[in-house]
Amino acid sequence: MPVTLVKERFPSKVGEVVLGATAEQGGTRTSTIVVGGDNLLPFLHFEGKVTNRPVIAMEVTDIVPPWNDAIKAQFGDVLDNPAAWAQKCVNEFGADLIYLKLIGADPEGFNRSPEDCARVVKEVLAAVGVPLVVVGCENAEKDNEVLAAVAEAGAGENLLVGLAEQDNYKSITAAAMVHKHNVIARSPLDINICKQLNILINEMGLPLNRIVIDPMIGGLGFGIEYAYSIMERARLGALANDKMLSMPMICTVGYEANRSKEANASVEEFPGWGDLAERGVLWETLTATALLQVGASILLMRNPEAVKLVQRNIADLVDAAVGA
Amino acid sequence: MAACQVKFMPESRTIEVEEGTSLVKAAAQAGIYIKSGCGAKGSCGACRVIVLGGEPEVRATGKLTPEDIARGVRLSCQTFVHGDVTVEVPPESRLQEHQVLMEDVQKGGLLQETEQDLLDKFSLHPLSTKVRVKLSEPTLTENASDWARLQLELRRVLAAGAKGVEIPLSVLQTLPEALRQAQWDVSVTLSEGEDKYTVVRVEKGNDRPPYGLAIDIGTTTVVVYLVDLSNGRVVDKQGTYNKQAKFGDDVISRIVYAVDAPGNLQEIQRAVIDTINSLTEQILSRQKLEPDDLGAGVAAGNTTMTQLFLGVDPRYVRLEPYIPTMNGVPPLKAKEIGLKMLSEGLVQCFPSVASYVGGDIVSGTMVTDMANSEEIVLFIDIGTNGEIVLGNQDWLVSCACSAGPCFEGGGILFGMRAMPGAIERVYIDPDSLDVTFKVVGRILPVGICGSGLVDALAKLREAGIIDRAGNFQMEHPSHSERLRLTPDDKEFVLAWAHQAGGDKDVVITENDVKNLIRAKGAIYAGIRSLLTMVAVDVDMISRIVIAGGFGNYLNVHDSVEIGLLPDVPAERYEFIGNSSVKGARLALLSQNAWHEAAELGKKMTYIELSVGTTFMDEFVSALFLPHTDLSLFPSVIS
Numbered sequence: 001m002p003v004t005l006v007k008e009r010f011p012s013k014v015g016e017v018v019l020g021a022t023a024e025q026g027g028t029r030t031s032t033i034v035v036g037g038d039n040l041l042p043f044l045h046f047e048g049k050v051t052n053r054p055v056i057a058m059e060v061t062d063i064v065p066p067w068n069d070a071i072k073a074q075f076g077d078v079l080d081n082p083a084a085w086a087q088k089c090v091n092e093f094g095a096d097l098i099y100l101k102l103i104g105a106d107p108e109g110f111n112r113s114p115e116d117c118a119r120v121v122k123e124v125l126a127a128v129g130v131p132l133v134v135v136g137c138e139n140a141e142k143d144n145e146v147l148a149a150v151a152e153a154g155a156g157e158n159l160l161v162g163l164a165e166q167d168n169y170k171s172i173t174a175a176a177m178v179h180k181h182n183v184i185a186r187s188p189l190d191i192n193i194c195k196q197l198n199i200l201i202n203e204m205g206l207p208l209n210r211i212v213i214d215p216m217i218g219g220l221g222f223g224i225e226y227a228y229s230i231m232e233r234a235r236l237g238a239l240a241n242d243k244m245l246s247m248p249m250i251c252t253v254g255y256e257a258n259r260s261k262e263a264n265a266s267v268e269e270f271p272g273w274g275d276l277a278e279r280g281v282l283w284e285t286l287t288a289t290a291l292l293q294v295g296a297s298i299l300l301m302r303n304p305e306a307v308k309l310v311q312r313n314i315a316d317l318v319d320a321a322v323g324a
Numbered sequence: 325m326a327a328c329q330v331k332f333m334p335e336s337r338t339i340e341v342e343e344g345t346s347l348v349k350a351a352a353q354a355g356i357y358i359k360s361g362c363g364a365k366g367s368c369g370a371c372r373v374i375v376l377g378g379e380p381e382v383r384a385t386g387k388l389t390p391e392d393i394a395r396g397v398r399l400s401c402q403t404f405v406h407g408d409v410t411v412e413v414p415p416e417s418r419l420q421e422h423q424v425l426m427e428d429v430q431k432g433g434l435l436q437e438t439e440q441d442l443l444d445k446f447s448l449h450p451l452s453t454k455v456r457v458k459l460s461e462p463t464l465t466e467n468a469s470d471w472a473r474l475q476l477e478l479r480r481v482l483a484a485g486a487k488g489v490e491i492p493l494s495v496l497q498t499l500p501e502a503l504r505q506a507q508w509d510v511s512v513t514l515s516e517g518e519d520k521y522t523v524v525r526v527e528k529g530n531d532r533p534p535y536g537l538a539i540d541i542g543t544t545t546v547v548v549y550l551v552d553l554s555n556g557r558v559v560d561k562q563g564t565y566n567k568q569a570k571f572g573d574d575v576i577s578r579i580v581y582a583v584d585a586p587g588n589l590q591e592i593q594r595a596v597i598d599t600i601n602s603l604t605e606q607i608l609s610r611q612k613l614e615p616d617d618l619g620a621g622v623a624a625g626n627t628t629m630t631q632l633f634l635g636v637d638p639r640y641v642r643l644e645p646y647i648p649t650m651n652g653v654p655p656l657k658a659k660e661i662g663l664k665m666l667s668e669g670l671v672q673c674f675p676s677v678a679s680y681v682g683g684d685i686v687s688g689t690m691v692t693d694m695a696n697s698e699e700i701v702l703f704i705d706i707g708t709n710g711e712i713v714l715g716n717q718d719w720l721v722s723c724a725c726s727a728g729p730c731f732e733g734g735g736i737l738f739g740m741r742a743m744p745g746a747i748e749r750v751y752i753d754p755d756s757l758d759v760t761f762k763v764v765g766r767i768l769p770v771g772i773c774g775s776g777l778v779d780a781l782a783k784l785r786e787a788g789i790i791d792r793a794g795n796f797q798m799e800h801p802s803h804s805e806r807l808r809l810t811p812d813d814k815e816f817v818l819a820w821a822h823q824a825g826g827d828k829d830v831v832i833t834e835n836d837v838k839n840l841i842r843a844k845g846a847i848y849a850g851i852r853s854l855l856t857m858v859a860v861d862v863d864m865i866s867r868i869v870i871a872g873g874f875g876n877y878l879n880v881h882d883s884v885e886i887g888l889l890p891d892v893p894a895e896r897y898e899f900i901g902n903s904s905v906k907g908a909r910l911a912l913l914s915q916n917a918w919h920e921a922a923e924l925g926k927k928m929t930y931i932e933l934s935v936g937t938t939f940m941d942e943f944v945s946a947l948f949l950p951h952t953d954l955s956l957f958p959s960v961i962s
Contacts, residue, residue: 195952
């Protein structure tokens, strides 16, 4: 007897968000990226269509980052030059986007001015043709100034800027509205706050197709299963036509995976754990692949070796869809 | 200081105030509310009046033009009474209360308490009656005992049939003198139970009616009605805070206190009895009656309140699996618990359903008459606990959710019961943030009650003073001085001190708003959970009956807008006020009602919300204005 596959049909789909703008669209990008759009649970291609493949945004910081040497060594001498670094990510490592993190703005650290930050953004925009994600230093007050300057400097480029959070979403949303960018809405692993924040931002007048959800995640071994279930809930909400949960999701994989001791401790310290270079790559890779399975659209990644593995994983998953 | 006369035109209303009172404050005392954007600082110019006569002291004229000043225009906040004054308050300076009221009526969302009386259905047959009998004097040949003589006559008058007529010892002890002093013409008060009458008082013959008490024992407030048992009329009513509040705001903290140390249970029982007795005393002195005139009482309270009222250890109500000591309560005599009534008088308590659905809900359910309805009715009692009953003539389910005392004024900085001085309606102009309000008793406001808080929350949101999460938006385009930051909190001024009965501005704080959102979230989550568990869609409900002591009105439009109540057409809503005390009155007046109450208590199925995750999921989704699932509130969003 032939087996009939039970197919689930959902009434709605994940919303699509366009990032970047080409010359015709008023920007200077050589290509744009569309994320979201699926009407199925991730990669269940017999039930629907994988509309847009997940993308990788490689992390670039405006000052030399405090990362471990196993990662830093792979970038050579560009870490003090964001433009060259971004170029390397795109040209050598195949990054779909650049995730520029302006940690130099931190008042507790370098305390760079909003103008300096805006200048770095312009340099990176000039150096690469891919769309850009720009986030601040996670000091709410400073970010409000910095991101306003960034939004203005990047006007026309259709950036993805962040982070809008429950207690601090207004100025960044306003800046994005004025200069026509997209916003990352970050909620602390909480589906209700996620929804509330989307409603609040939307009520200010930013269209829903200009919001990307950052659900916050835990790296492998640090609560990834919790992130998984929150993301699954959001995806099911989107498919069930909950418009306030239907935005594509961005996951800060590179940041979370590399915070763990497991991604940083040397083999001398923990002889049983094996070589750090390989372990760090796998830690980030596994964090990324797990979250791909639950619907991540944009992966923020750091380690070029991990990027390579995840690119292959994405290709396999999407090709399977094409093959079917 | 000297008293001066101030006359307000065009009303021609004259009041007497002390010299040096500002005109705006004098107007408020006369019940005329004048606009004030700046808080009586003389800077906004909204409070213009025209001085027609007298020489008030003018301290500042602000932005008034020389022409204005020449024709007598003054700023009422900067002009002070000095000698007798006549002042015209032009329409543009007045807070336009009537417009606002009209607006709500047009929206169809403002419900006044309905006063439908179910007594017709149940028929008047009170728990206590009073009859006047004239006995023949005993003689040497007609020598039956005093009691036999009285009993015989009572049996005849009452047509007692199979029912016995009894007399307790304490009344018997007073009987010989009572009969003889009255020269055998006596009025006898009796309480009537299932199978017998009991004589509770014998006094000199008179035609005064028998009275009874209907008592609602709320966790936060206690209300007593004095009822004329001969015709069912509510003669007087009085409410106050439950004196147990000093032991904790909610039933849990009361239970914890009651069982904490020996003697506490008696102390906490005493507190509620004292509360009831002080209310009774106030009513009795107003009505020139004596405690002995009160022949019966019926009390309705939640399970914990009932147990504490009776001095029954409540500890197992709190501990899993949450078992009350009893549901039905045996008939009591007033002297057993120390109520200020006729000491032999009958006291009945409404039966409970479960630990967290008590006699007050059984009482309210009876008032809704839902147990006789073919269609599905939803009954929500908004008190310290939100209790919800759903069903019809065939089935009834109930649940309880802990909402906290917000809607009764607890946990809110300027919160108060719905009594004179409470702001009960609020309107905020979205551009200027000027506030119009209506106060219970039309006196100066001193606080805000539940219905006012519902209004305020909706209006704060509409005016953009708070966002949907309840956060204050300090950069409001109006730059109104009403929106301000204090060392403790962010707050919004509802009434400036000069418009208020106290000496402080009446404000609502961000903390108040967050408390209100939690309270409304709990109630809405309870409704949703109950509907989910019995798989009833909100559209299948024909009538939603709201009860609660939060005000004289229920603003359905605003209640839906803040997500307190389901988004269904306003016509389906009905507001019945304090249903618990109303049910107590019915039971006091009708044996049939009392029997129905007993049956209702047994018929209701209780659903424990703390089992499973449905309630908690619903609760966190509801902590938003109106809700994180906007599809549940289509009328609010569109």
